[in-house]
Amino acid sequence: MAKSLGLDQQSHEEILKKERKSNSAWSKLKRNKTALLGLFAVSVMVALAILAPVITNGKPNEIHPIDAYLKFFEKGHLLGTDEFGRDLFTRICYGARVSLLVAVGATAVGGVTGVILGLIAGYMGGIVDAVLMRIMDGVLAFPFILLSIVLMTVLGSGIINVILAIGIAEIPRFARVVRGQVLIVKKEEYCNAGRVIGISHFRMLAHHILPNTVSEVIVYGTLNIASAIISEAALSFLGLGIELPTASWGSILRSGRNCLNTAPHIAAVSGTFILITVIGFNLLGDGIRDVLDPKMKK
Amino acid sequence: MLKTILIRCLQIIPSLFVVVTLTFVLTRMIPGDPARAVLGPQASVEDVEKMRETMGLNQPLAAQYKDYMINIVKGDFGTSYSYNQPVFSLIARRIPSTLLIALPAVLIALIAGMLVGVTSAVHQGTLFDYVFMILALVGVSMPIFWLGLMLVLMFSVNLGWLPVLGMGDISKGLGDVIRHMVLPCFCLATIPTATFSRITRSSILESIHGDSIRALRARGIKESVVIWKYALKSALPPLITVLGLQLAGCFAGAILTETIFSWPGMGTLIVGAIDNRDYVLIQGAVLVIALAFVMINMFVDVIYMIINPNVNYEGGN
Numbered sequence: 001m002a003k004s005l006g007l008d009q010q011s012h013e014e015i016l017k018k019e020r021k022s023n024s025a026w027s028k029l030k031r032n033k034t035a036l037l038g039l040f041a042v043s044v045m046v047a048l049a050i051l052a053p054v055i056t057n058g059k060p061n062e063i064h065p066i067d068a069y070l071k072f073f074e075k076g077h078l079l080g081t082d083e084f085g086r087d088l089f090t091r092i093c094y095g096a097r098v099s100l101l102v103a104v105g106a107t108a109v110g111g112v113t114g115v116i117l118g119l120i121a122g123y124m125g126g127i128v129d130a131v132l133m134r135i136m137d138g139v140l141a142f143p144f145i146l147l148s149i150v151l152m153t154v155l156g157s158g159i160i161n162v163i164l165a166i167g168i169a170e171i172p173r174f175a176r177v178v179r180g181q182v183l184i185v186k187k188e189e190y191c192n193a194g195r196v197i198g199i200s201h202f203r204m205l206a207h208h209i210l211p212n213t214v215s216e217v218i219v220y221g222t223l224n225i226a227s228a229i230i231s232e233a234a235l236s237f238l239g240l241g242i243e244l245p246t247a248s249w250g251s252i253l254r255s256g257r258n259c260l261n262t263a264p265h266i267a268a269v270s271g272t273f274i275l276i277t278v279i280g281f282n283l284l285g286d287g288i289r290d291v292l293d294p295k296m297k298k
Numbered sequence: 299m300l301k302t303i304l305i306r307c308l309q310i311i312p313s314l315f316v317v318v319t320l321t322f323v324l325t326r327m328i329p330g331d332p333a334r335a336v337l338g339p340q341a342s343v344e345d346v347e348k349m350r351e352t353m354g355l356n357q358p359l360a361a362q363y364k365d366y367m368i369n370i371v372k373g374d375f376g377t378s379y380s381y382n383q384p385v386f387s388l389i390a391r392r393i394p395s396t397l398l399i400a401l402p403a404v405l406i407a408l409i410a411g412m413l414v415g416v417t418s419a420v421h422q423g424t425l426f427d428y429v430f431m432i433l434a435l436v437g438v439s440m441p442i443f444w445l446g447l448m449l450v451l452m453f454s455v456n457l458g459w460l461p462v463l464g465m466g467d468i469s470k471g472l473g474d475v476i477r478h479m480v481l482p483c484f485c486l487a488t489i490p491t492a493t494f495s496r497i498t499r500s501s502i503l504e505s506i507h508g509d510s511i512r513a514l515r516a517r518g519i520k521e522s523v524v525i526w527k528y529a530l531k532s533a534l535p536p537l538i539t540v541l542g543l544q545l546a547g548c549f550a551g552a553i554l555t556e557t558i559f560s561w562p563g564m565g566t567l568i569v570g571a572i573d574n575r576d577y578v579l580i581q582g583a584v585l586v587i588a589l590a591f592v593m594i595n596m597f598v599d600v601i602y603m604i605i606n607p608n609v610n611y612e613g614g615n
Contacts, residue, residue, distance in 0.1 A: 138316020141592045142584070143550030146568070150584055153572050154327045230441045234554055237443050238569060257447055257558075264451050271444030278439040 028291040035287020041280025045273070049096035056090035061245045069263040079269050082252070083259050088266060091247040092273055098248040099274070102162050103228035109167025111221050114174020115213070119205055121175065122182025133179065136172035144169050148231055152240040162241045166231045170224060177220050181213040188212075215292035223285035226278045233274050249274045303600050310596050317588045322366050325581040326359070335575040336379040375582035380574040385582035388567065393586075395465060396556070396563035399479055400548040403486035408541065410487070411494020412530070418495065419502035420525060430495065437492025442551055446485045446558035453481060463560040482559045486551055490544040497540055501533035535602060542598025546591045 029035050048055070064085030071080045079088040121132040139147070151165035185191065186209060194204050229249075235241030236250025237257070244251055249270050256267030333349035334341065341349075350356050354365060369376065375385035414434070418427045454462040466478035505511055506529050514524050549564065556565030564583060571579035 134312040135316055137313045138320055141313055141317045141588045141595075142320070143546065143587060143591055145550050145553060146584060146587055149553065149568070149572065150324050150580070153580070154324055154329070156329065226439065233441055234443060237554070238557065240572070253444060253447075260447060260451055261455055264455075267444070267447050267451070271441060271448065274441050274444060275436070275439060278441070279435060282435065282439050 025288075025291050029287055032287045032290060034283050035290070038280045038283025038285075038287060041276050042284055045096055045100065045277045045280065048093045049100050052090070052093035052097060056093050057087060058090070060086065060091045060094035060247045062086060069259070071265060080263070080265050082255060082266050083263065088252075088269060091252055092249070092269065095247040095249045095252055095270070096273070096277075098159060098242055098246060099229055099232055099250070099277075102159060102166065102232040102242075102248070103225045105163035106166035106170060106228045106231070107221050107224045109163060110170025110224070111174050111217060113167070114171045115178050115210075115217060117171065118175040118178025119182055119210060119213075122179040123186060123201070123205055123209065129179070132175070136175050139169075139172045140176075142169075144227070145231065145234055148235055149238065149240060152235055157240060157243045159242060159246075162232055162235060165235070166228050169231075170228070173224070174217070174220065177216055178213050181216050182209055185209050185212045219285060219289040219292060222281060222288055226281035226285065229274060229278055229281070299603070303603055306599050306603065307596060310592050313592050314589065317592060318367065318370060318585065319363075321581055321585045321588065322363055325577050325584075326362075328575070328577060328580070330575055332575070332577045335577070370585070375585070376578040378571070378576055378579040378582075380571065380576040380579065385579050388579065389564070389582055389586050392562065392564050392567045395561065396549065396552045396565065398465075399482045399486055399555070399561060399563070400545065400552060402479065403483045403548055404490055404541070404545050406483065407487040407490030407544065408494055408537070411491045412498050412533075412537070414491070414495040415498025415533070416502055416525060416530060419499045419506065419529075422503060431499070434492040434495045437488050438496070440488050440492075442485050442488060443554040443558055445488060446481070446555055449481045449485060450558065465562055478559075478561075482555050482561050485555050485558070486548050489551070490548065493540055493544060494537060497536050498530075498533045501536055502529050505529045505532035535605060538601055538605065539598060542594050546594045549587055549590060 029039075052058075052060075064081070067075060067077070067081050067085035068083055069081065070077050070085070072078070074080060077087050077089065079092065082088055082091065117132055117136070121129040121136075142150075147169040148165045151168055152161065155161035155165055191204065191208055194208055199207075232241055232248060233250030233253060236248050237254045239254065242248040242251045244255070252270040253267055253274070256263070256270055260267055331346065331350075333346045333353055333355060336353075337345055337349055354362055357365070373386060375389070377383065378385050378388055381388055414430050418430050421427050450462055453460045460480055461478050464478060466474040466476075468475055502525070506525070511524060511529055514528055515521070552561075552563055553565035553568055555561065556563045557569050560566065564587060568580065568583045568587075570576075571583060
């Protein structure tokens with residue numbers, strides 16, 4: 001009898017273990033085919049960026065004027081060459097490094113600052129909340145690309161400045177998302193209990209409120225990386241972002257624009273990489289949202 | 299109701315204040331001397347100093363800010379030194395050009411997005427639904443400046459069907475202007491169409507499985523009437539919210555679209571002003587677009603309140 005009870009106990013634990021495993025975020029994500037497709041697209045781009053020195057000739061800025069405007073597969077150039085005879089595949093792979101770095105960096109800048117401001121505004125309430133949110137509303141009144149353009153004009157071109165310009169323009173969006181969550185979370189029972197036992201504001205924010213806003217931030221952050229990639233490309237396309245000859249997808253697109261008649265493949269290839277990556281992050285972001293917040297699933 | 303609308307209108311005052319102040323701060327932070335930019339690199343130090351005096355740049359920042367605020371209230375946005383014209387009249391001349399592509403783009407996007415969204419929802423799970431939802435995903439992810447280039451490549455360079463640059467000439471007939479409008483409008487309409495279709499589809503799907511629609515069907519009302527008259531009604535509030543955002547977004551998107559197609563609107567005005575370091579013009583153009591953004595959002599909220607009186611804006615949360 002005792003033995004059978006022990007077995008029951010064991011199988012019960014195994015079932016619970018299996019259930020926990022199948023209900024974990026990763027398992028749910030694995031069941032979402034479109035999210036997996038997005039993850040695959042993003043992984044390929046990240047792999048291209050990381051493995052750039054291994055899978056290419058490692059010289060994205062090496063000029064061979066004699067080989068200018070080569071088409072796909074000509075003279076061993078997988079994606080052809082640009083107006084200076086530089087290997088396009090090499091530049092795309094190295095460009096992936098810059099574009100992804102800028103997108104992730106800008107999201108980190110906007111995310112961290114926005115989360116801090118959102119936490120403070122939502123938690124403190126009153127005049128602090130009113131002032132911070134009115135400032136955020138004012139910044140939000142600037143169309144995103146316009147604010148980035150003006151900030152780039154102020155900061156000057158360069159990778160760090162592009163990260164800052166896009167990141168600063170993103171702050172209000174993160175702040176609003178987090179503030180909204182904080183307003184809900186701070187009314188929960190466990191927060192009331194924390195206040196009753198007299199825990200510090202910092203502990204309340206760091207240990208009880210922040211962890212409960214993380215899922216929203218992850219979802220928004222993933223989707224935001226997609227828009228940051230487009231923003232970087234747009235700024236570089238306008239000549240305000242990454243300085244030439246540094247390769248980024250936007251700067252390659254800009255040079256492709258100048259020779260659209262002679263070598264349309266330059267613009268076509270760089271844009272396709274941007275599009276696939278953005279679709280990838282959008283699919284992944286939607287998938288993560290479905291996993292973390294099933295109520296939002298439509 | 300009227301009180302709520304009035305409160306919403308008053309709520310834009312702090313936003314307007316922040317917009318105006320931020321524009322002042324940002325344009326003052328742009329590196330380089332505006333006086334030197336006006337006179338060029340050959341100008342003597344004395345001339346530059348005189349110009350700084352004339353432009354009021356030698357005054358303390360607080361005094362400059364005060365003058366700037368007073369001038370804006372008066373509707374005086376200063377004089378552009380690259381065009382040597384009042385900024386206000388320059389902007390006033392360019393806005394209709396931007397609206398000429400932005401408004402048709404949003405209108406086309408709304409109609410196309412609703413048609414696709416409703417049809418996809420009605421035929422949920424079919425090949426049509428999958429194809430259009432994939433297209434919608436591609437649409438919302440599209441870098442429109444790249445799409446613009448590809449459209450130019452296909453329809454102007456390869457096929458030679460449509461003109462590449464400019465706005466056309468009305469003296470050659472309305473057809474010439476419309477031919478020039480096609481590609482920029484298509485480009486601007488891409489993201490809004492995808493957004494409208496996704497929103498319409500999800501709203502319709504939500505409502506057609508609801509009790510009210512089931513009741514209408516039970517009463518024997520024609521399916522097309524049920525869908526287009528009753529189910530679509532439920533999609534209107536979210537569509538109106540997004541409509542305002544997309545219209546404002548088209549104004550911003552015009553910066554890139556107009557640059558590709560050399561369309562003489564607000565976008566090319568701003569890009570040109572940045573290239574020329576025309577600070578007064580940058581300040582004026584940025585301000586006008588941001589103010590338009592605030593006003594459009596306010597109007598959308600007011601319309602939303604009118605069609606959906608249960609929304610509470612006073613709490614703000």
